[in-house]
Amino acid sequence: MAVSSPPTLQDIARALGLSVTTVSRALAGYSDVAPATRERVRQMARKMGYRPHAWARRLRQRRTDTLGFIIPTHGPRFSDPFFSEFLAGIGNEAAQHDYDLLVSTHGPGQREIDAYERMVAERRVDGFLLVRTRVDDPRVRFLLAHQVPFVTFGRTQAENAHPWVDVDGEAGLYALTQLCLQHGHRRIAYIGAPPDLMHARHRLAGYRRALADAGVPQNPAWVQVGDLTEESGYRAAQVLLRLRPRPTALLAANDLMALGALAAVHEAGLQVGKDVAVAGFDDVPLAAHTQPPLTTVHQPIYDIGRRIVAMLIALLRGQPLPQQQVLLQPRLVVRASCP
Amino acid sequence: MAVSSPPTLQDIARALGLSVTTVSRALAGYSDVAPATRERVRQMARKMGYRPHAWARRLRQRRTDTLGFIIPTHGPRFSDPFFSEFLAGIGNEAAQHDYDLLVSTHGPGQREIDAYERMVAERRVDGFLLVRTRVDDPRVRFLLAHQVPFVTFGRTQAENAHPWVDVDGEAGLYALTQLCLQHGHRRIAYIGAPPDLMHARHRLAGYRRALADAGVPQNPAWVQVGDLTEESGYRAAQVLLRLRPRPTALLAANDLMALGALAAVHEAGLQVGKDVAVAGFDDVPLAAHTQPPLTTVHQPIYDIGRRIVAMLIALLRGQPLPQQQVLLQPRLVVRASCP
DNA sequence: TTCACCATCCAAAACGATTTGGAAGCGCTT
DNA sequence: AAGCGCTTCCAAATCGTTTTGGATGGTGAA
Numbered sequence: 001m002a003v004s005s006p007p008t009l010q011d012i013a014r015a016l017g018l019s020v021t022t023v024s025r026a027l028a029g030y031s032d033v034a035p036a037t038r039e040r041v042r043q044m045a046r047k048m049g050y051r052p053h054a055w056a057r058r059l060r061q062r063r064t065d066t067l068g069f070i071i072p073t074h075g076p077r078f079s080d081p082f083f084s085e086f087l088a089g090i091g092n093e094a095a096q097h098d099y100d101l102l103v104s105t106h107g108p109g110q111r112e113i114d115a116y117e118r119m120v121a122e123r124r125v126d127g128f129l130l131v132r133t134r135v136d137d138p139r140v141r142f143l144l145a146h147q148v149p150f151v152t153f154g155r156t157q158a159e160n161a162h163p164w165v166d167v168d169g170e171a172g173l174y175a176l177t178q179l180c181l182q183h184g185h186r187r188i189a190y191i192g193a194p195p196d197l198m199h200a201r202h203r204l205a206g207y208r209r210a211l212a213d214a215g216v217p218q219n220p221a222w223v224q225v226g227d228l229t230e231e232s233g234y235r236a237a238q239v240l241l242r243l244r245p246r247p248t249a250l251l252a253a254n255d256l257m258a259l260g261a262l263a264a265v266h267e268a269g270l271q272v273g274k275d276v277a278v279a280g281f282d283d284v285p286l287a288a289h290t291q292p293p294l295t296t297v298h299q300p301i302y303d304i305g306r307r308i309v310a311m312l313i314a315l316l317r318g319q320p321l322p323q324q325q326v327l328l329q330p331r332l333v334v335r336a337s338c339p
Numbered sequence: 340m341a342v343s344s345p346p347t348l349q350d351i352a353r354a355l356g357l358s359v360t361t362v363s364r365a366l367a368g369y370s371d372v373a374p375a376t377r378e379r380v381r382q383m384a385r386k387m388g389y390r391p392h393a394w395a396r397r398l399r400q401r402r403t404d405t406l407g408f409i410i411p412t413h414g415p416r417f418s419d420p421f422f423s424e425f426l427a428g429i430g431n432e433a434a435q436h437d438y439d440l441l442v443s444t445h446g447p448g449q450r451e452i453d454a455y456e457r458m459v460a461e462r463r464v465d466g467f468l469l470v471r472t473r474v475d476d477p478r479v480r481f482l483l484a485h486q487v488p489f490v491t492f493g494r495t496q497a498e499n500a501h502p503w504v505d506v507d508g509e510a511g512l513y514a515l516t517q518l519c520l521q522h523g524h525r526r527i528a529y530i531g532a533p534p535d536l537m538h539a540r541h542r543l544a545g546y547r548r549a550l551a552d553a554g555v556p557q558n559p560a561w562v563q564v565g566d567l568t569e570e571s572g573y574r575a576a577q578v579l580l581r582l583r584p585r586p587t588a589l590l591a592a593n594d595l596m597a598l599g600a601l602a603a604v605h606e607a608g609l610q611v612g613k614d615v616a617v618a619g620f621d622d623v624p625l626a627a628h629t630q631p632p633l634t635t636v637h638q639p640i641y642d643i644g645r646r647i648v649a650m651l652i653a654l655l656r657g658q659p660l661p662q663q664q665v666l667l668q669p670r671l672v673v674r675a676s677c678p
Numbered sequence: 679t680t681c682a683c684c685a686t687c688c689a690a691a692a693c694g695a696t697t698t699g700g701a702a703g704c705g706c707t708t
Numbered sequence: 709a710a711g712c713g714c715t716t717c718c719a720a721a722t723c724g725t726t727t728t729g730g731a732t733g734g735t736g737a738a
Binding site: 006049051052053054055056058059064069071073080081082083084087088091092094095100101102103104105106115118121122123124229230231234256259260262263266285286288289290291293 | 345388390391392393394395397398403408410412419420421422423426427430431433434439440441442443444445454460461462463568569570573595598599601602605624625627628629630632
Binding site for chain 1: 685686687688689690692693694695
């Protein structure tokens with residue numbers, strides 16, 4: 001026998017002298033197939049190595065069993081430990097429910113929506129996962145307008161319009177700032193994220209509220225904005241360290257920028273943890289191994305990935321969600337960089 | 340008009356009083372459609388917002404226009420800056436050629452092949468991308484046996500049996516070791532990768548060859564094996580730093596382990612770059628911002644991703660590959676950690 | 679005997695595209 | 709007027725499933 005294409009329902013039906021219908025229904029476990037027949041079909045299917053053709057099935061069922069995830073990249077040289085962990089989470093959860101994950105990459109901008117539009121129009125996916133939400137997020141607007149199901153990691157302006165999971169960044173930065181205050185710091189600087197990102201707002205608000213609650217005066221010069229890369233954290237820290245009087249603590253909106261800040265502090269001949277405290281947000285695996293180890297706010301990225309996928313699949317299957325919106329409380333991880 | 344499902348060829352045909360065939364062929368640009376008709380069809384298609392149904396088309400064409408990429412995760416808390424950059428590369432190149440990227444995650448082990456088997460048997464993908472190749476790689480064996488096209492990042496035992504792109508790790512570690520030798524180091528230790536990984540062999544070989552060429556005696560105790568995480572680099576470095584006489588240089592098989600080593604050196608009260616030199620491999624973005632900045636070997640991950648996808652697509656389209664196997668020469672990036 | 683009622687099976691119609699193998703109409707030559 | 713070649717169009721088959729709406733034959737009750 002020559003190398004042949006994989007067996008179809010047809011082939012099984014022919015081999016057993018049955019109809020395609022019966023074979024299909026036998027394998028699907030319908031009750032209008034005699035038990036003996038069902039068994040014969042099952043055996044033959046196994047023997048012939050039958051596997052259903054994914055697309056034929058999906059075409060007929062008018063579902064894709066596929067989730068879309070478009071990674072919001074910046075430059076080509078983009079690298080964020082966040083995404084690998086998140087991908088592991090959504091990948092595993094999706095696989096567990098027999099869903100495929102269609103992944104693409106696209107930076108914010110004009111053509112960004114086209115990438116979503118294409119997947120929706122060509123019926124490639126049943127729903128989307130969104131991360132790095134922006135305050136007025138065009139992706140959210142588009143998906144809402146087209147009634148495409150989606151779940152986001154992070155809130156948006158339209159808080160009640162869609163399901164999301166988020167970590168309470170305000171509480172995180174409140175705790176971080178409070179930690180510094182308790183250690184006597186009064187000149188606490190903040191390296192924030194681009195203000196169009198939703199989490200930038202919350203984290204900045206947490207920082208401000210902690211200072212306000214403690215009655216500590218705020219200095220606009222102590223708040224810098226970075227773009228979440230090490231490089232931008234490095235530069236922002238350089239600026240802050242040149243101020244007089246110099247801030248004694250640098251809080252960053254994420255760990256990568258905090259790592260950049262660490263480098264800047266070292267370079268300025270200052271000692272991290274003694275002369276200047278530094279802290280971040282995310283608790284990337286690396287944070288435990290910097291010099292000194294980085295104080296930060298832990299986000300359970302992997303679990304959030306799983307959770308978001310589980311929510312989206314429930315949504316697609318019409319199952320009720322116990323919670324449409326989930327706000328997780330972050331955990332402060334105190335290490336030597338900000339004791 | 341109620342919210343209706345997206346228009347099909349049928350709808351266009353009905354609207355114009357044409358057959359589905361003609362509409363299909365008009366849109367596909369066949370020459371057996373009158374120019375005037377073609378134009379009418381095009382206009383109507385645009386007006387109705389017609390988009391071809393991806394699966395229907397693929398079912399008929401018996402192609403998937405989809406590439407499979409299964410991320411080899413270790414634990415759930417896996418995080419490697421490598422993957423985000425690689426994903427950006429393969430994602431962008433695939434999109435450019437109108438290919439989809441089906442992503443899944445799976446750790447090495449028994450069920451690993453099942454993930455591939457499933458995608459192949461259910462005809463979900465046309466071919467695969469493989470990374471983190473192992474010496475005797477079960478994925479390679481499986482795909483070769485089933486005649487599924489694939490391209491790997493990294494060589495395997497079966498060097499000539501499949502197309503690959505790789506960075507010459509032996510040359511990289513040769514250069515790195517030579518750099519240390521030139522600076523007078525004689526006790527150069529190496530923190531290697533798991534020996535089942537193909538690149539572990541090459542890099543270790545480069546280290547050994549450089550020492551041999553220089554006539555420097557080798558000490559088995561100076562070669563440790565890590566698992567590519569910061570944590571393992573940290574531990575391995577601790578072991579190495581306790582040896583007497585102490586090695587004066589620590590070379591690691593990747594940057595993450597080198598970062599761990601940096602931490603261990605600091606913790607031992609030694610000064611990196613003065614008392615002990617440290618170097619890595621990969622040139623992750625972070626490497627430029629460690630304390631001190633990390634000497635390393637640069638790998639153009641993003642470009643390699645693009646290149647691998649381009650090769651796979653050429654393969655799928657039956658186009659001849661100019662080069663079945665591509666060995667790139669790495670670039671040494673000298674920074675302060677190993678001056 | 680007749681009829682209802684199961685249990686079991688199946689033909690045919692989807693799903694939405696592409697491809698095959700003509701058919702119809704027209705102009706031109708002979 | 710017949711034959712040929714072109715242009716332009718289309719009906720039907722096809723990809724591999726699922727689903728719909730019966731068909732068939734046997735059993736038991738009336």
